[in-house]
Each structure stands twice: as C-alpha cells, then as structure tokens.
Amino acid sequence: MNLYFCVVKKKEIHFRSDCPIGKTLDILGDKWSLLIVRDLVFKGKNTYGDFLNGGEGITTSVLADKLALLECGGIISKGTHPESKAKILYSLTPKGIDLIPVLVEVIEWSEKHHEVHPFATSFVKQLKKDKAGVIKMLRQSLK
Amino acid sequence: MNLYFCVVKKKEIHFRSDCPIGKTLDILGDKWSLLIVRDLVFKGKNTYGDFLNGGEGITTSVLADKLALLECGGIISKGTHPESKAKILYSLTPKGIDLIPVLVEVIEWSEKHHEVHPFATSFVKQLKKDKAGVIKMLRQSLK
DNA sequence: CAAATTCACTTGGAAATTCCAAGTGAATTT
DNA sequence: AAATTCACTTGGAATTTCCAAGTGAATTTG
Known part of the structure; x- marks a missing residue:
C-alpha cells in the first residue's frame, strides 16, 4: 500500500498525509462507506440490492461509487454469488474485517x-x- | 439528545436513523471533523488558527462550518482563551473526550x-x- | 496613540460531490 | 418468448467543498 496514492480499477484514493487517522478518512470519511461495512458485518448483507435497501436509503449512483472506492481502498472485494450468476457477492477483505x-x-x-x-x-x-x-x-x- | 434532530446555534444535524453508527456518521462522517478532534487530543491545538495550519490544509470556510457542526453535535465547546480576548479556546466536551x-x-x-x-x-x-x-x-x- | 498585525471568521464564485429519476444490458424466472 | 431481477450507468439539479479575498474586533508595534 503506497504512502500517498492508491489506484485500483479507475478509482483513485489520494492520501493527504501520512497520518493514520487522515488515511482512514481518505478511505472511509463520508456519510455512507462505514454503513456498507456495518451491513456486511452485522446484517449479513452482501449484494448491491441488499445495500440499496439497507435502511438509510443510499442512492444507486452513490452506492456504486462507494463500493468502487471501498474496493480500491482494500476494504471489500467482489466475488461470484453461489445462488446466481446475475448476482455479485461482496465480502470484506481481511483489512475490512479488521x-x-x-x-x-x-x-x-x-x-x-x-x-x-x-x-x-x-x-x-x-x-x-x-x-x-x-x-x-x-x-x-x-x- | 433527540433521536432524530440536533439543532444548536443555527446549525442542524439530522439523524437518518437510530443506528449508532449512522448517528456517528451524521456528526463525524466527513473528511475533516475527526482531524479536528485529533488535533485537540494529540497535538494540543485549540484555536481556529491552530486548526487552519494543522497540516492537511483545511480551508477556512470548511473549518468554520465543521467547528459549528462539532459544537452542534456536542463534541467541542467554545471558551475564553487565557492569553487573549481576541482568541477563542476550543476544547473537547466529555462526549468529545470519550x-x-x-x-x-x-x-x-x-x-x-x-x-x-x-x-x-x-x-x-x-x-x-x-x-x-x-x-x-x-x-x-x-x- | 495611530498604524500595522493578529484573530476568527464571512462572502462570492467555481469545482466537486451527492441526490434523484430514469434507463441499460445481462441473467433468471414465468 | 416475455417479464422480472440484478448491478449498475446516465443526465441534470441540489448541496457541499474549495479557493481567494475581505471584514471587524482585539492586540502589538513604531
């Protein structure tokens, strides 16, 4: 993990400083990202649709953006869903579990x-x- | 503290839900607020000017806004500065210290x-x- | 004691982010 | 074969953030 950048799949996170709190906010510092993590940890949600109807009413465009940023930040990863090819299974990485x-x-x-x-x-x-x-x-x- | 609103001095925080994580994000869920708390806890900073030159380069208008929101959220409070009447001393409330x-x-x-x-x-x-x-x-x- | 500086902001406008509604194409169900 | 589900994308309005400059009260300087 680079000190000042993190680019994965078109998304990019710019780290403002080498402060641990600052870096955390560069990945998770918004009104929605940590709620997605909450849904994964506490509510057993793991698909796009799950998150979309996750209680607080995130909009679809913001959800898509936040999922991409969380993936870029190494918090979540996409995988195949056991039930259907149409679904995508989101799960926490070890970093996300931590x-x-x-x-x-x-x-x-x-x-x-x-x-x-x-x-x-x-x-x-x-x-x-x-x-x-x-x-x-x-x-x-x-x- | 109300379940869905918090209004102090013209500023207003709207709580989206009764989820503890959601409420935390409604107060602290942005790229700057927690850095102000960090400066108070770890760097001994406690004036507007301190925060402004706090390393990561927050802009003055955003700082004013975040200070007001943190005060509204009960995290910080304003007081008189021992050195000068021109200065304002910001400090953490018990809620902020927690x-x-x-x-x-x-x-x-x-x-x-x-x-x-x-x-x-x-x-x-x-x-x-x-x-x-x-x-x-x-x-x-x-x- | 008048002038310059410090201090905590405010203001105005551009840029970025978020919100909202509608649409798209692949996979699945009916 | 048609309708539905699913994970998005698109376009545009509203909100938030960024940036530079300015303001007025308190303090320091010459």
Missing part, C-alpha cells in the same frame, strides 16, 4: 451519548461483559 | 494496514503494551 474493533468502539461511544435502537443497547451490554469474545464471534461469523 | 478509544482503534487499524508516520508506529507499540494506560493518560492530558 475494522470490527473500530465499529465496536463507535457503537459503544454512540450508544453512550445518543438515543439508539434497543438492539444497540443490548449489544453494548454484551460488550461490557466480554468485548474480546464478541469481537471474536463477529470475526467467526464472516468466515 | 472519542479517544475510537481514535485509538482507528490508529491501530490504519497503522496495521498503511504506511504511516513513524510516530504512529511507536504509538501503536505503546498501545500493544498497555492500551488502557495510554487512554487514561490521554484523558488526563485534556483535564
């Missing part, structure tokens, strides 16, 4: 400071008991 | 998967030894 601890901290923070869905509240309770175990289980579920 | 574990996970993830500044690499080594201790120290440094 985002789970970040997601977990985000959920914990947000649950503490906002009103959120009851499911999130009970998820955070699980985390308080055994964070490492929860993360391990989530990793397993993506194998 | 972002430290999120930042730490982001740094750990990004350092693993990208080439980053040597400082980040040695910081991650510290984390491997005693993550809780490092987080505690960072919290202390903001008191």
